[in-house]
Structures are given as C-alpha cells and as structure tokens.
Amino acid sequence: MKKKYTRHPVFIKVPGSVGGFCVGSPLNGRVTKAEPIRRRSALRLGAGLTAALATGCAADEHPAATPAPKAHPARPAESARAAPAPRRFPGQPAQLTHGPRDRDRVALTFHGQGDPKIADAVLKEAEKAGAHVTVLAVGTWLDQHPDMARRILDAGHDLGNHTLHHQGINTMSEADATAEITGCADRLRRLTGSIGTWFRPSRTPTATPLVVRLAQRAGYPHVLSYDVDSLDFTSPGADAVVENVTSAVRPGSVVSLHFGYADTVAALPPLLDHLSRRGLAAVTCTELLT
Numbered sequence: 267m268k269k270k271y272t273r274h275p276v277f278i279k280v281p282g283s284v285g286g287f288c289v290g291s292p293l294n295g296r297v298t299k300a301e302p303i304r305r306r307s308a309l310r311l312g313a314g315l316t317a318a319l320a321t322g323c324a325a326d327e328h329p330a331a332t333p334a335p336k337a338h339p340a341r342p343a344e345s346a347r348a349a350p351a352p353r354r355f356p357g358q359p360a361q362l363t364h365g366p367r368d369r370d371r372v373a374l375t376f377h378g379q380g381d382p383k384i385a386d387a388v389l390k391e392a393e394k395a396g397a398h399v400t401v402l403a404v405g406t407w408l409d410q411h412p413d414m415a416r417r418i419l420d421a422g423h424d425l426g427n428h429t430l431h432h433q434g435i436n437t438m439s440e441a442d443a444t445a446e447i448t449g450c451a452d453r454l455r456r457l458t459g460s461i462g463t464w465f466r467p468s469r470t471p472t473a474t475p476l477v478v479r480l481a482q483r484a485g486y487p488h489v490l491s492y493d494v495d496s497l498d499f500t501s502p503g504a505d506a507v508v509e510n511v512t513s514a515v516r517p518g519s520v521v522s523l524h525f526g527y528a529d530t531v532a533a534l535p536p537l538l539d540h541l542s543r544r545g546l547a548a549v550t551c552t553e554l555l556t
C-alpha cells in the first residue's frame with residue numbers, strides 16, 4: 267500500500283519508493299500484519315545502545331560534524347585478499363535504484379556508520395539467515411573502526427563508498443564533492459585493496475548529474491540509490507521498519523537501511539523471514555545486478 271508522508275518540509279519523493287527521504291517520524295503506531303517482532307536482538311544489545319548514534323542519511327538526523335580522527339595505519343595486506351573492484355553493468359543506468367524485476371532477489375543496503383557492536387549485530391542477523399548485504403561505509407567511520415572493512419568483506423558482503431564525512435554532497439562545490447568521494451575511496455583502497463564496489467551519495471537518495479560524473483571519474487561506473495526506504499533512521503520501532511519494507515519490496519528492490527539503530531537489528535529477523543516466505547533471496551547488490 268502506498269503511504270503518504272507529509273509532515274516534513276523537505277520531503278523528497280523517490281520514484282517507486284515506499285516513502286521518501288528526510289521524513290520525520292510519521293510512522294508511530296503503525297503495526298505489521300501478523301508478524302510478532304523478535305525482541306531478543308534489541309534486548310541483547312542493551313538499553314545503552316538504543317540511544318546511540320543518530321546517523322541516518324537524513325540531514326536533520328545528523329549530529330554536527332565532528333573532526334575526523336587521524337587515520338589508523340592500514341592493516342597489513344598479507345592476510346587480505348583483494349576486495350572486488352567496481353563493475354560496469356551493461357544496460358543498467360548510471361544511477362541504479364533497483365535490479366532486474368524478473369528475478370526473485372532483493373538487496374538490503376546499509377548506511378555504514380555508528381556503533382560497531384550494532385553493525386556487527388546487524389551483520390550477524392543477516393548471516394544467520396544466509397543473507398548477504400551491501401554496506402556503504404562512511405570514510406571517517408572506517409578511520410575509527412578499520413577492522414569493520416574486513417569484517418564485512420570476509421563474510422561475503424559487498425562494501426562500498428558512502429563519502430568521507432557524510433555531508434550533503436549534492437550541494438557541494440565540485441572540488442569538495444570530489445574530495446568526499448576520493449577521501450572515502452582512498453580509505454577503502456588502503457584497507458582492502460579496492461575502492462569498493464559501489465558509491466552511494468550522502469544525505470540524499472539520488473545524486474545530481476554532477477555527482478554522478480564525479481563518482482564515475484573516481485572509478486564507480488554506477489551510483490547506487492534505492493527504491494525502498496525502511497526509514498529505520500527515524501527510530502519508528504522495529505514493527506514499523508518491517509512494515510515499511512515488506513509493504514513495498516518486490517523482486518529487484520534495493521532497500522535502504524542503516525547501521526546504528528537497535529530497531530534495525532530487531533527488524534531484521536522478521537524481515538528476512540518475510541522475504542524467505544515470498545521466495546525473495548537477500549543478496550549483495552553485485553549479485554542482484556549480475
């Protein structure tokens with residue numbers, strides 16, 4: 267069912283998406299059809315983490331930018347196999363919002379920032395269900411938690427670039443936007459041997475034509491948008507996160523989710539159960555497009 271969110275002044279409609287972007291928290295009280303939400307994950311995380319990290323993609327969800335810490339030295343390369351490089355997918359647009367609609371696959375994609383314990387809990391829930399996901403990492407997050415790059419890749423997930431500081435890239439100067447893209451690419455290269463398989467713009471669902479060109483110049487043939495917004499960054503409760511996705515997801519969908527929120531951890535088991543019952547495999551974006 268299509269929903270309308272009208273309470274936020276900077277609502278931007280994403281064609282084909284369940285909702286929009288930069289919405290407030292209009293989902294309170296919405297309940298899923300029949301699925302009880304398993305709470306164990308959230309409980310396991312503990313209350314201390316639930317308040318952590320307002321790190322959603324929406325501009326108004328972000329704390330003020332903090333200075334980036336000094337980069338950790340790169341991991342030694344001896345144990346690290348080279349991570350996959352970006353690929354061009356012939357016939358696909360420069361900016362992807364979804365994959366083929368005629369195959370029973372979907373891709374769960376995550377804004378990669380926030381408490382690494384929550385990130386790890388999200389990944390473990392996906393792995394328990396045999397799902398592979400795509401993580402778009404913020405460069406300064408990789409500086410703070412360099413081990414997360416290999417944690418993600420070694421479990422078979424996709425790892426991509428979500429800019430260096432996660433600022434509003436569409437309104438930056440060309441030079442600043444380039445620095446945001448290449449700054450994260452440099453960190454990914456140092457940690458993994460690759461600039462990552464995808465680039466996703468920051469604080470916007472879609473990139474401007476300029477940002478698409480800059481991403482291509484940096485080595486990413488495609489910019490990764492999405493067609494289903496979980497709105498998990500608004501902390502609407504796990505039931506609402508599940509409903510936002512299950513009411514809109516269909517074959518080929520790319521779903522926007524975030525590390526950093528306990529709701530997301532609690533929502534994943536019922537969400538993955540739902541996908542499984544519908545015969546939709548949760549795969550990486552590379553697998554979705556291949």
Ligand SMILES: [Zn+2]
Binds near residue numbers: 377428432
């Ligand atoms: Zn983001």
